[in-house]
Amino acid sequence: MNIELSEEAAEYGRQALEAFKAAGGDGLVQQAEAEPGHRAEQVAPVLAELGAWDLDARGDADELEAAAALCRSAGYWAVPYPVAERLARPADLGTDGLVVVAGTAPAGAVAGLDLRWTAVTPDGRRATAAALPPAAPPRESAFVTGLALTPLDEAGAADAALGLVLPCWTLLGMLDRAIDLAREHVLVREQFGRPLAQFQGVQFQLTDAEVERSGLEMMARYALWSGQANLPEALDDALALRLAALEAAETVFRVAHQLHGAIGFCDESPLSWISRYSQPVRRLPLGLSATRDLLARRLGRHALTGRYGDVAERVTS
Amino acid sequence: MTATATGLTAFRAHVRDWCRTHIPVGWREAQTGVGEEEFVAFQKAWFQELRRAGFAVPHWPAEWGGGMPVAEQIVLYQELAAHDAPRLVLAFVAIHHAAATLLAAGTDEQRRRHLPAILDGEIWVQGFSEPGAGSDLAALRTTARRERGAYVVNGQKLWASGAAHADWCLLLARTDPKAPKRRGISYFLLDMRTPGIDVRPIRQATGESHFCEVFLNDVEVPAANLVGPANEGWRVAQETLGAERGMTMLELAERLGNAGFRRLVELCSRPGPGGARPIGDSPVADRLAALETEVTGLRALCRDLVERHEAGTVGRADASIVKLYYSELLQRMTDFGTEVAGLAAHTELRKPLSSSWESGAWALDFIGSWEWTIPGGTSEIQRTIIAERGLGLPREPKGA
Numbered sequence: 001m002n003i004e005l006s007e008e009a010a011e012y013g014r015q016a017l018e019a020f021k022a023a024g025g026d027g028l029v030q031q032a033e034a035e036p037g038h039r040a041e042q043v044a045p046v047l048a049e050l051g052a053w054d055l056d057a058r059g060d061a062d063e064l065e066a067a068a069a070l071c072r073s074a075g076y077w078a079v080p081y082p083v084a085e086r087l088a089r090p091a092d093l094g095t096d097g098l099v100v101v102a103g104t105a106p107a108g109a110v111a112g113l114d115l116r117w118t119a120v121t122p123d124g125r126r127a128t129a130a131a132l133p134p135a136a137p138p139r140e141s142a143f144v145t146g147l148a149l150t151p152l153d154e155a156g157a158a159d160a161a162l163g164l165v166l167p168c169w170t171l172l173g174m175l176d177r178a179i180d181l182a183r184e185h186v187l188v189r190e191q192f193g194r195p196l197a198q199f200q201g202v203q204f205q206l207t208d209a210e211v212e213r214s215g216l217e218m219m220a221r222y223a224l225w226s227g228q229a230n231l232p233e234a235l236d237d238a239l240a241l242r243l244a245a246l247e248a249a250e251t252v253f254r255v256a257h258q259l260h261g262a263i264g265f266c267d268e269s270p271l272s273w274i275s276r277y278s279q280p281v282r283r284l285p286l287g288l289s290a291t292r293d294l295l296a297r298r299l300g301r302h303a304l305t306g307r308y309g310d311v312a313e314r315v316t317s
Numbered sequence: 318m319t320a321t322a323t324g325l326t327a328f329r330a331h332v333r334d335w336c337r338t339h340i341p342v343g344w345r346e347a348q349t350g351v352g353e354e355e356f357v358a359f360q361k362a363w364f365q366e367l368r369r370a371g372f373a374v375p376h377w378p379a380e381w382g383g384g385m386p387v388a389e390q391i392v393l394y395q396e397l398a399a400h401d402a403p404r405l406v407l408a409f410v411a412i413h414h415a416a417a418t419l420l421a422a423g424t425d426e427q428r429r430r431h432l433p434a435i436l437d438g439e440i441w442v443q444g445f446s447e448p449g450a451g452s453d454l455a456a457l458r459t460t461a462r463r464e465r466g467a468y469v470v471n472g473q474k475l476w477a478s479g480a481a482h483a484d485w486c487l488l489l490a491r492t493d494p495k496a497p498k499r500r501g502i503s504y505f506l507l508d509m510r511t512p513g514i515d516v517r518p519i520r521q522a523t524g525e526s527h528f529c530e531v532f533l534n535d536v537e538v539p540a541a542n543l544v545g546p547a548n549e550g551w552r553v554a555q556e557t558l559g560a561e562r563g564m565t566m567l568e569l570a571e572r573l574g575n576a577g578f579r580r581l582v583e584l585c586s587r588p589g590p591g592g593a594r595p596i597g598d599s600p601v602a603d604r605l606a607a608l609e610t611e612v613t614g615l616r617a618l619c620r621d622l623v624e625r626h627e628a629g630t631v632g633r634a635d636a637s638i639v640k641l642y643y644s645e646l647l648q649r650m651t652d653f654g655t656e657v658a659g660l661a662a663h664t665e666l667r668k669p670l671s672s673s674w675e676s677g678a679w680a681l682d683f684i685g686s687w688e689w690t691i692p693g694g695t696s697e698i699q700r701t702i703i704a705e706r707g708l709g710l711p712r713e714p715k716g717a
Binding site (some may be wrong): 103104105136139141142144190191192193199200202257261262265266267268272275276279283287288289293 | 452659
């Protein structure tokens with residue numbers, strides 16, 4: 001197995017990062033919040049220019065990796081558009097995107113876009129989904145809105161895995177950014193006559209956050225490969241990735257906020273925006289404990305196979 | 318039962334009776350989502366209610382309207398917390414920080430001018446932090462230049478909580494730019510109506526603008542408003558900051574352990590959309606039990622701190638231990654509340670004002686909890702104090 005992203009995918013991710021920056025960078029989400037009606041016009045042309053809609057995430061490994069890299073770059077700038085959801089669109093239903101839903105109040109961060117959606121539950125039940133008018137402005141809802149579902153079929157197991165994995169790449173991009181922002185802040189901010197970065201207590205917090213982030217990156221690559229290889233446990237791997245992503249997000253954002261100080265909670269600070277707009281992907285379709293619960297129930301008395309599963313078998317046999 | 322214990326039992330019964338008849342019924346609902354004006358009016362009315370009962374400033378000396386024995390103060394705060402009384406949010410800086418400063422370092426004239434006025438509702442704000450002076454407060458750059466009978470102040474203050482409502486400000490400014498950092502600072506009482514003061518709100522993640530920036534342009538402060546000697550403001554400021562540590566922490570710990578914890582248990586007992594109650598899940602029940610244990614420890618620590626203050630045996634790091642413990646526990650508890658409350662909690666952006674830090678609007682409470690790990694000495698600063706002053710470990714090398 002090779003879980004390295006191809007150089008083409010990595011380069012595509014870098015180009016996307018630059019393109020979002022040129023289109024407004026941090027200003028994208030701020031403007032979308034002020035004028036929610038215009039969010040699609042701001043972002044969709046950039047995505048079209050990047051060839052995002054030609055990517056077939058269900059096709060070969062290269063395209064899937066490029067899709068993942070694009071999600072990560074979108075997360076880095078908290079791009080106010082459901083990039084991962086659109087890239088995960090089902091192959092056979094002619095809809096524009098896929099949202100994984102759970103529980104009795106299905107919802108997604110897809111408010112106010114004129115798009116046709118498919119919803120899928122983690123156990124593979126699919127439905128056509130219509131985004132309801134948002135009950136609250138984006139400042140409060142971060143574009144999350146309810147979905148009206150019309151049941152369709154039960155053929156969505158692979159959809160669920162991909163629909164869980166790609167948003168984790170978006171969240172990974174958000175964590176990349178939170179770490180970068182925290183790192184820049186402690187290098188620049190001086191107290192007691194020196195940059196905060198010179199205090200070992202500060203360094204250690206940031207290193208703990210970075211360890212979480214890089215662990216997540218490995219999981220994200222593995223789950224991507226697992227889905228691409230159509231492994232029977234692809235959905236378990238996707239849920240394990242989601243669990244790791246949520247745990248990493250807790251640590252990374254806690255550290256980034258604490259090291260930023262009060263400014264990190266103010267509109268002047270990009271961290272405040274990234275942190276707020278990370279909430280939908282961290283809460284939907286299932287939060288930390290519900291994700292853990294579902295994974296535990298699915299695994300039962302088995303363990304995850306993982307990268308070294310065959311090694312474990314050889315050792316125990 | 319000893320005579321003192323009998324007295325305390327009687328006092329507790331008295332406070333309980335008072336709480337039953339005086340805490341406004343349904344104040345939480347009434348204070349949820351109200352505007353600033355209504356919040357201020359409610360706070361001022363509640364303060365006067367407490368004042369009439371002798372409960373507003375029990376920690377002040379008797380001659381100024383306080384004089385309640387520490388043992389009774391503990392009972393008072395336990396009962397106010399148990400009965401979920403509104404908190405004195407608006408008057409907090411006035412009755413604790415301003416009063417402590419005036420009592421420790423103010424002139425008789427300053428005390429006579431301000432302590433009765435505080436009882437009548439004068440609101441204070443703390444003007445300490447600056448853009449370049451947060452944890453390193455002594456790096457502050459706001460200047461106060463002596464001119465005839467006054468000081469002329471120029472600079473910028475940051476994170477002045479509630480500055481929009483304040484009548485007066487506790488101000489630190491540099492009076493001797495050449496002196497070493499901590500030596501050239503003076504402490505002033507600043508009338509917020511003085512010309513040259515510009516208060517600008519800062520918009521926070523919650524959408525509120527509780528913190529403010531305060532710009533000071535040629536603001537004239539009469540020399541009579543200097544507290545303590547010129548250039549000795551750093552020492553005076555320690556009195557101000559010291560006011561945060563004793564009984565106020567006990568009050569907050571009691572709040573967290575009483576109504577705060579009850580609300581968390583209620584939340585976990587509420588049926589979810591599928592009908593199941595979170596508390597039926599053993600991981601949820603385990604977390605609640607762990608939090609209850611921690612709250613119990615916190616309450617004991619606070620009580621010990623208050624009693625040691627009284628006995629004069631307080632350790633050099635005790636206050637930091639309590640602050641660190643409280644802030645991180647508050648953060649864990651509100652984080653857990655947010656997790657259990659689920660997605661719906663994220664769109665609940667109205668909380669009962671006049672409430673404690675755990676109001677039950679969990680997402681807002683969680684964000685609010687960072688007002689404890691960051692200001693008033695960050696958790697990093699508290700850890701440094703505990704290491705150096707408590708454990709006697711060496712200081713971090715300069716410029717390491």
